[in-house]
Amino acid sequence: MKFYYPEINSCKWVFLIISLAAGMLSPNTAFSDERLIRLGIVEKEYPPYKVFKDGAMSGIVGDTFLAVSKIINYKIDITVLPRKRLHRQIKAGNIDALASALEWEKEEKQLTWTEGIIQVSDNVVMRKDKAKNILSSADLKGKQVALMEGYTYPSLEESIKNGMVLANRVSKLQNLLRMVDGKRVDYGVLDQNVARWVMLGLTPNLAERLYFSSPGFDEVEYRVILYPTKDWTSFIQEFNKALAKFKTTKAWGDILNKYR
8 A cells, every 4th residue: 555645845845844943842841950950948846937737837927938930930849858958959959049138148159149038036025014125245134045955146145154144945836935924034036037936825815925135146047048059149139129029018918917
């Protein structure tokens, strides 16, 4: 049996092959690769800034970063690992970005970063009947102060070491707040957003009984830090512009209220 093939010149064959190949590819493949960020997250939670629920990242930082990235049409691929394993993946070039503060990272590679998503600090907490703003470690001289075990307080470490500040270390955030409320110490030191998250589940309502000094010590900005896997100039410009606008919207207020 013979089959009849219509005559097609070589140029038409080339055009046909290219058209078929293009049709077999996802129309968004190149676009997705270009606007994809492989975000690394340290496994340990840091509520309310970083929360894991049902295998997904949430919290103030997580919700905000994902919302703003969606606005500027970037897709986020999240990898959650213990810190050491995560940094091995960063060194291997398998991670583009990290949600963190510059002061917490000691990576020697050339880094770029976004504007801060939210400020993190060590706030002095006290009973409302003793409310005042603590401006330096000298204001804590001779005072009993509740601090978290395993935490470092850069502005207070020297005063703690020489005994000027009388440190009382505790293992749980709620215990720190209860010690202050129960007058077992003069002050506590804890980020106020973390404290408000913890107080959501406590009885009585300590939020009505405690006062947080502001500004806090050792303020840092939680942001997205980017590694030199590609040129991130365009992303940073788009993200910063969209973030600034997002912080003027009700959606930003809703995120904050959700975790306070």
